[in-house]
Amino acid sequence: MTRLLTFLAIGLMSLMLFITTSGLPMLFDPNSPAATHVSPRYIEKSREETGSPNFVTAVLADYRGYDTLGETTVIFTAGIAAVLLLRAARKHSDCLPGGDEE
């Protein structure tokens, strides 16, 4: 029963996504909305505004520097979370049933 429901849900979701692919822009289209709205501004101006020929670095570190600060904080928080989870468990390992099996 669970198996049937799983395949049904996955099939329905695939069908919906399959139908929406026809609304996506054509592959490698230079006139697609993604290529005509925001990115020409970055490509034309980023060299003189940021001094970096690499557009990706210019967008990442200068135009969206605030985003990247948040990104760095996320990575730092994830590292602390992983370390603290395992250290806290080690300190209280006597109350874990798996801890005293060995």
Added chain:
Amino acid sequence: MNRKFGTIILDTAFRYLVPFILVFGMYVLMHGEYSPGGGFQAGALFGIAVVLGRLIQGEEAMLNISGNTAIILAGIGTFIYGFIGVLTMLFNGNFLEYGAFPLNMAEADRHALGILGIEIGVTICVMATIIAIFDALTRREEW
């Protein structure tokens, strides 16, 4: 060099691979504005160099950063990023507006300097986080 696993293949591979990985990571960091690269990739390369040493030689690896040091380094990396942002505010600029540095350079060069500064911070943070997660996941003796 101490041999933890005792096989010459692992030791030789380690000895030849790690210096090249470190040099390539430094190139990716310093040349990130002019070629494909940047802080995140360089951090991943540095982290992998240390993790490789830990995998092959164990806890007594030559090139080792312990878990506690790694967490402190990750904090320092994030601090460098935020500190450069606050520094531009002290020179009457907006947050992370690199053009506000009072240096005798062109506007674009000041931006390039600021980008290099924050990429160093990102590199240290990513490297230390990879090492810290690896250290936390593989530490098992106190269980």
Added chain:
Amino acid sequence: MQELFSQYFIYWLILILFMIGPFGMIYKKNLVKKLMAMNVMQVAVIIFFLVLGQKTGGTLPIEMHGLAGVENYINPLPHALMLTAIVVSLSTTGVALALLILIQRRYGTLEEDEMLRRMNQ
């Protein structure tokens, strides 16, 4: 028909890759396999964004001498966004692995059925 196939085939491939994720997360009973399915889903999303950034006749998004004009460079924005997405997927995988180690220590297993049985007893 030929044109439709060549234009949208990559989207269908990405769709198949993406649907491996929900399928694995629902159907598989092992928690490590669920985590692997989640990572496959993240990779599918990253590839989808990178495909949207491509242009015919565009080169890599680094300004070169004597090559000016928007139509000569691919869209740099998806690359910048996905670069951070890759690193975030790394850190989420790290936290998830730490949680899996804790679950394994607590219940002695990573199979869902066995875990539910041990929770209730």
